[in-house]
Amino acid sequence: MESSTKGIYTLPGNQEKIDLLNKKNEEALLGGGEARIAAQHKKGKLTARERIHLLIDEGSFQEIDKFVMHRGKDFDIDKEHFLGDGVVTGYGNINGRLTYVFSQDFTVFGGSLSETHAEKICKLMDMAMKNGAPIIGLNDSGGARIQEGVNSLGGYADIFYRNTLASGVIPQLSGIMGPCAGGAVYSPAITDFILMVENTSYMFVTGPNVVKTVTQETVSAEELGGASAHSTKSGVTHFSCANELECIQNIKKILSYVPQNCEDIAPIYPYELKDDESRAVLNDIIPDNPNHPYDMREVIAGIVDDSSFLEVHKNFADNIVVGFARIAGRSIGIVGNQPQSMAGVLDNDASIKAARFVRFCDCFNVPLLVLVDVPGFLPGTDQEWNGIITNGAKLLYAFSEATVPRITVITRKAYGGAYDVMNSKHIGADLNFAWPSAEIAVMGAKGAAEIIFKKEISESENPEAKLQEKVDEYTAKFANPYRAAHRGFVDEVIFPAETRAKLIGGFKMLENKVDKIPRKKHGNIPL
Numbered sequence: 001m002e003s004s005t006k007g008i009y010t011l012p013g014n015q016e017k018i019d020l021l022n023k024k025n026e027e028a029l030l031g032g033g034e035a036r037i038a039a040q041h042k043k044g045k046l047t048a049r050e051r052i053h054l055l056i057d058e059g060s061f062q063e064i065d066k067f068v069m070h071r072g073k074d075f076d077i078d079k080e081h082f083l084g085d086g087v088v089t090g091y092g093n094i095n096g097r098l099t100y101v102f103s104q105d106f107t108v109f110g111g112s113l114s115e116t117h118a119e120k121i122c123k124l125m126d127m128a129m130k131n132g133a134p135i136i137g138l139n140d141s142g143g144a145r146i147q148e149g150v151n152s153l154g155g156y157a158d159i160f161y162r163n164t165l166a167s168g169v170i171p172q173l174s175g176i177m178g179p180c181a182g183g184a185v186y187s188p189a190i191t192d193f194i195l196m197v198e199n200t201s202y203m204f205v206t207g208p209n210v211v212k213t214v215t216q217e218t219v220s221a222e223e224l225g226g227a228s229a230h231s232t233k234s235g236v237t238h239f240s241c242a243n244e245l246e247c248i249q250n251i252k253k254i255l256s257y258v259p260q261n262c263e264d265i266a267p268i269y270p271y272e273l274k275d276d277e278s279r280a281v282l283n284d285i286i287p288d289n290p291n292h293p294y295d296m297r298e299v300i301a302g303i304v305d306d307s308s309f310l311e312v313h314k315n316f317a318d319n320i321v322v323g324f325a326r327i328a329g330r331s332i333g334i335v336g337n338q339p340q341s342m343a344g345v346l347d348n349d350a351s352i353k354a355a356r357f358v359r360f361c362d363c364f365n366v367p368l369l370v371l372v373d374v375p376g377f378l379p380g381t382d383q384e385w386n387g388i389i390t391n392g393a394k395l396l397y398a399f400s401e402a403t404v405p406r407i408t409v410i411t412r413k414a415y416g417g418a419y420d421v422m423n424s425k426h427i428g429a430d431l432n433f434a435w436p437s438a439e440i441a442v443m444g445a446k447g448a449a450e451i452i453f454k455k456e457i458s459e460s461e462n463p464e465a466k467l468q469e470k471v472d473e474y475t476a477k478f479a480n481p482y483r484a485a486h487r488g489f490v491d492e493v494i495f496p497a498e499t500r501a502k503l504i505g506g507f508k509m510l511e512n513k514v515d516k517i518p519r520k521k522h523g524n525i526p527l
């Protein structure tokens with residue numbers, strides 16, 4: 001139908017209406033315009049839509065709220081409108097599974113968050129919650145839309161509130177692809193995993209200029225809050241990625257190990273059981289000298305399905321290793337002490353890192369495998385004054401309240417309180433295995449002998465020989481798994497090579513485990 005004139009208005013015909021929709025669609029795709037897209041590319045960054053294109057299965061992305069515009073009026077901002085208002089929102093599939101995604105568009109007012117920008121994100125979060133699917137946020141934003149004042153701050157709080165309600169219900173992942181500063185950091189911080197891109201992203205509560213004014217420190221944005229700082233020093237980010245593509249690939253990988261929501265289980269990958277699942281390589285990992293290190297990652301590689309280990313928090317607190325893997329095609333979460341870093345001791349950072357991972361796995365029905373080689377908690381004023389009591393308790397609490405299938409393998413040392421904490425039988429582990437090399441005791445033989453035979457050693461004619469005699473006696477009595485096995489604290493002492501087969505069988509046996517913690521509003525984990 002052609003256009004017609006009614007009074008002062010010229011009414012469009014159908015073809016013109018279709019042309020108008022095409023025009024609006026094209027306009028929306030351009031975000032803040034070609035010049036700003038070029039500037040974004042010049043910084044080595046992709047646009048919001050290019051990121052979604054890489055993340056979501058080809059042809060499956062369904063955008064919503066493409067034509068939303070801001071309602072700001074101050075400082076002439078109403079003279080400038082961009083369709084979509086700085087964030088692309090929608091849903092689609094990742095490896096065939098429904099996922100919601102919002103991607104901030106830095107080309108529109110620097111990706112800053114207006115009231116309407118926040119409304120779009122909140123609408124998407126509500127949809128993700130109702131439909132029980134993960135939500136991914138790709139952050140690239142100058143923070144609160146300065147021209148909107150408290151409307152923007154309110155928008156942030158609306159998002160934080162939803163992040164909190166969604167926590168433990170649907171997986172929430174945050175990719176940081178550019179600036180993420182001020183209070184804006186608290187949305188990613190509440191989500192389950194943060195991934196940052198090296199050199200082009202940063203997160204901080206206050207930037208370098210404010211830092212300079214308040215503390216007189218001179219520091220660059222990258223040093224203060226780049227991927228390196230947050231993956232090694234603060235532990236805020238779980239993955240430091242070389243570029244945006246690696247970041248997006250890691251997001252997809254994480255999702256492959258986790259279910260859609262807390263009522264679901266993770267995808268099961270096809271796996272045909274072999275007649276012999278033993279792995280001889282495991283026999284040779286533990287050194288003869290109990291004080292020599294080895295790499296717990298080698299133990300993990302010897303246990304899990306080939307190349308299935310995805311390490312989380314790789315560069316932070318490397319005295320403990322955590323990550324996802326598959327065993328006979330099924331997802332598990334692994335927590336393992338790392339003897340090659342500080343002898344695998346538990347300290348503040350390691351306790352916090354592991355506790356958070358355990359809680360994620362428990363929220364989302366991912367069974368836990370705990371590999372133990374721990375000489376105890378790290379002594380010292382630094383540790384005590386920074387709260388090793390509270391932080392160690394976090395890990396103890398996290399394991400104790402976890403109702404997912406939980407299996408422990410003690411490969412070598414399990415000393416003192418750390419024995420209890422590392423998923424011992426006493427705090428609800430389902431199956432506890434030990435290798436013949438296991439040493440389950442209150443402490444190492446030398447320390448123990450020095451305390452309990454102090455008088456005898458000092459009064460001896462040859463204290464050194466006496467000490468050695470007592471160390472040997474203590475070692476013979478306690479540096480083995482059999483005391484614990486006699487009491488049933490260890491269910492079975494197994495050959496290292498048969499560990500994988502035992503775990504396949506163990507997790508299969510626990511497949512339908514039902515366990516409940518007492519009814520409560522929520523627990524009070526020592527924060």
Ligand code: HXC
Pocket residue numbers: 036107108109110111112141142143144145146147153156157179181182183184
């Ligand atoms: C409105 C913004 C903006 C903002 C950037 N822009 N940040 N518009 N509100 N917060 C606009 C710029 O005017 C510019 O518009 C475009 O985005 C790109 O910005 P540039 O400065 O040219 O880019 P770049 O040099 O890359 O610098 C990026 C930046 C810088 C470091 C993020 O823009 C910046 O410092 N912005 C302000 C950051 C900030 O202080 N935000 C408030 C934080 S407090 P044109 O038209 O030229 O393209 C906060 C509180 C949250 O967020 C509280 C939650 C509880």
